[in-house]
Structures are given as C-alpha cells and as structure tokens.
Amino acid sequence: MxxxxxxxxxxxxxxxxxxxxxxxxxxxxxxxxxxxxxxxGMDHVGKAAAPSPSTTASMGDMPGMDHTAAGNGLSDTQDGYRLTSKDSTLPGGKQTAYRFTVTGPDGKPVTGFAVDQTKRMHFYAIRSDLTGFQHVHPTMAADGTWSADLASLVPGSWRMFTSFTPGSGAGMGKDFVLSRTVTVPGQATRTSLPAAAGSTEADGYTVTVQGELMAGMAHPLTVSIAKGGKPVTDLQPYLDTYAHLTAFHEGDAAFAHLHPTTKVNGDHGGPDLSFHAELPSAGNWRLFLQFQTGGKLHRAALTLRVG
Incomplete structure (x- = not known):
C-alpha cells in the first residue's frame, strides 16, 4: 500500500x-x-529578423544606416555579408563615383565573385521617388574596393544597390542584394510616380507589358516590343538575354529582379519576351526594361500595379 x-x-x-x-x-x-x-517568392534574397519599431525609427533617417529591412534588398547585411562605404553623400550635377566594399562573414573584403549575366557585380542607383534609375557595372581594385561610375545625380535621397554572388566561402553560389542610402545635397523636388499603365514609349519603341500579378505569388509576365506599329524582331543579346528587367516598390524602393525565360538565339529577339515575376508586396512597382538594338541600349520605364 x-x-x-x-x-x-x-x-x-x-x-x-x-x-x-x-x-x-x-x-x-x-x-x-x-x-x-x-x-x-523571396528566395532570391536572404531573410533577416525584423527590427523593433524603435530601431527602424532611429536608423532610417541616417544615410547609409540601413540595417532595418529584410528580404527585399533594403539591408546592408545578409548572412554575414556586409556592404560598407565611406560615401554617405555624393555631389550632384556632375559625374561621380560611389566606392564600396563587400565584406564576408570573416570581416575581410570579398574579392572572389561569380559571374552572373556576364558581370561579377551589378550596381543600381535609384532616387527615393523612383526616378534617376542607373544600372552600371563597377570595377574592383585588388583590395576589394569597388568603384561605380555614376551619371549626374539630382538632389535628394538615393539608394545604392549591389547585386552579386560570392565565388567561394560560406555564401558561394547564393545571390545577394545589399544596399545603402546616400544624400545628394541641394533643393530636392519630388516627382510623382506615373500612373500604372500597360505600355510606354522609349526611343521610338512601344513597350507593352501583360500579366496580372499578385503579391507573393509567381506569375508569368510578357513584354512585347514594337516600332512604328510593327513587331520588333532584331533584339540583340544584352547581359546574355534579350532584355533586363528591374523593379522597385513605391514608398520604400524595395528591389526585385525579374528573371527572363526567353532563350537567346542571335540578334533575332522579339517581339515577345517572357519573364518569371515574383513581386513580394502589393502596390505600385516601377519597372525598368533595358534592351538593345543596332548596338544601342534602350531603356523603358512604366508603373505596374500589383494586387
């Protein structure tokens, strides 16, 4: 018992x-x-822990201090990799260079990068109102310092994006998009975002975009190019594809790269180009399409509404 x-x-x-x-x-x-x-749909960039509201408020107003966003290119750090730069301001009204370094998990500058679309580093500059888009390919010094040559910048707040894939180390084979902000001194005039539209004109070309996109879901997107009312069939390869398409979200300038799926076959691209589109947030996105004909690079921009 x-x-x-x-x-x-x-x-x-x-x-x-x-x-x-x-x-x-x-x-x-x-x-x-x-x-x-x-x-x-955010597998192209890494995730980080969301900051507290107080952290966001305290760091969002400081140029270059962008540790607050995750999974959309708006952070300067990801998985131990960090974008560093001494340039918190850049002069306006003339050509200038933005210098930066990517450090790895060991804190040392990364010098080995894999080639992606024919380049080891893609660099984008966009103003906070989504104007002034620039896509350039910087050069790297032996010590790992990159220099991106930029055309004239107008006053305002700008975000500088770096897109790269480490060629070795912990991040080998993984795509990274990191960014920092800079200020161009002077009287800044904000430009309103053009209304969403299905087509736009650029250098005599008509660019039409078809596709109903929903936030956080993968959708096909078709871009058609015509000139003088006739379909264009002489697109030349640019960065190993017939068109390069980048998107930025209204309000925070979140980054997205839309991947082409149309196969390249000499200088005979067009008129229809297919893209794999995964845009994570609802709202307006500003799309920048770059394509090449006759050895000349063209750029078209339009606003796309995502539900």
Whole structure:
C-alpha cells in the first residue's frame, strides 16, 4: 500500500510533467508560426529578423544606416555579408563615383565573385521617388574596393544597390542584394510616380507589358516590343538575354529582379519576351526594361500595379 503522502507527491510529479509537455507544445507551435510568416517568392534574397519599431525609427533617417529591412534588398547585411562605404553623400550635377566594399562573414573584403549575366557585380542607383534609375557595372581594385561610375545625380535621397554572388566561402553560389542610402545635397523636388499603365514609349519603341500579378505569388509576365506599329524582331543579346528587367516598390524602393525565360538565339529577339515575376508586396512597382538594338541600349520605364 502506498501512503497518502507518497500518493499525493506522485500525483504532483505527474501534473508537473504534463504542464512541461504542454508548454513545450506551445513553444513549438509559436516557432512554426513565425516560420510561416516569411513571404513566398523571396528566395532570391536572404531573410533577416525584423527590427523593433524603435530601431527602424532611429536608423532610417541616417544615410547609409540601413540595417532595418529584410528580404527585399533594403539591408546592408545578409548572412554575414556586409556592404560598407565611406560615401554617405555624393555631389550632384556632375559625374561621380560611389566606392564600396563587400565584406564576408570573416570581416575581410570579398574579392572572389561569380559571374552572373556576364558581370561579377551589378550596381543600381535609384532616387527615393523612383526616378534617376542607373544600372552600371563597377570595377574592383585588388583590395576589394569597388568603384561605380555614376551619371549626374539630382538632389535628394538615393539608394545604392549591389547585386552579386560570392565565388567561394560560406555564401558561394547564393545571390545577394545589399544596399545603402546616400544624400545628394541641394533643393530636392519630388516627382510623382506615373500612373500604372500597360505600355510606354522609349526611343521610338512601344513597350507593352501583360500579366496580372499578385503579391507573393509567381506569375508569368510578357513584354512585347514594337516600332512604328510593327513587331520588333532584331533584339540583340544584352547581359546574355534579350532584355533586363528591374523593379522597385513605391514608398520604400524595395528591389526585385525579374528573371527572363526567353532563350537567346542571335540578334533575332522579339517581339515577345517572357519573364518569371515574383513581386513580394502589393502596390505600385516601377519597372525598368533595358534592351538593345543596332548596338544601342534602350531603356523603358512604366508603373505596374500589383494586387
């Protein structure tokens, strides 16, 4: 026979064990819930922990201090890789250079990069109102310092994006998009974003975009190019494709690169080009399409509404 005191002690132990198991299940459920909050279609860039509102507010107003965003190119760090630069301001009204370095998880400058679309580094500059788009390919010095030569910048806040793939180390084979902000001194005049439209004109070409996109979902997007009312069939390869398409989100300038799926076959591209589109956020996106004919690079821009 078990004494009453020993029986009570045993019951209390069983109850404690049950409570611990329930707590473990609750914590596990919380962990799986946080994992499900990540946005679909963001596998091209890494994820980071979301900052507290106070952190966002304190760092968002400082040029170059961009540790607050995740999964959209708006952070200067990802998986131990960091974009660093001494340039927090750049002069306006003339050609200038933005100098930067990418450091790895060991804190040392990265000098080995894989080739992506014929380049080891893609660099983009965009003003906060999504004007002034520039896509250039910087050069790297032996010490890992990159220099991006930029055309004249107008006053305002600009975001500088770097897109690269490490050729070795912990991030080997993974795509990274990191960015920092700079200020161009002077009287800044904000330009309103053009309304969403299905087509636009550039250098005598008509560019039409077809596709109903929903945020966080993969969709096909078709770009058609015509000139003088006739389909264009003489597109030349540019960066190993017939067109390069980049998008920026209104309000925060979040970055997205839309990947082409049309195969390249000499100088006979067009008129229809297919893209794999995954835009993570609803709202207006400003699309910049670059394509080449007769050895000349053209650029078309239009606003696309994502539901």
């Amino acid at each position: 078990i004494s009453s005191s020993r029986l009570i002690a045993r019951r209390r132990a069983i109850a404690a064990t049950g409570a611990a198991a329930a707590l473990a299940l609750t914590l596990a459920a919380c962990g799986s819930s946080s994992d499900s909050s990540s946005m679909p």
